[in-house]
Amino acid sequence: MKENDKNELLRKLANRVKMLRQQKGITQEDALNDTGIHFGRIEQGKRDISFTTLHKICIYFEISLEDFFTNDFK
Numbered sequence: 001m002k003e004n005d006k007n008e009l010l011r012k013l014a015n016r017v018k019m020l021r022q023q024k025g026i027t028q029e030d031a032l033n034d035t036g037i038h039f040g041r042i043e044q045g046k047r048d049i050s051f052t053t054l055h056k057i058c059i060y061f062e063i064s065l066e067d068f069f070t071n072d073f074k
Contacts, residue, residue: 014045020061035060
């Protein structure tokens with residue numbers, strides 16, 4: 001995968017996580033306290049996350065993995 005493509009995917013991931021968090025009215029600190037996941041690092045678009053972390057995020061926001069990718073990854 002080209003570096004530019006990877007950066008674009010990370011940016012999409014970052015935007016999706018941030019959008020979900022903001023829609024729920026949750027701060028990054030609250031999300032960190034609730035999950036142990038550092039949302040700030042993810043939302044900067046510089047950190048590639050594992051599948052298990054993505055799964056935990058989906059559980060936290062009560063959405064499926066399919067729903068996570070539906071809107072912003074087409």
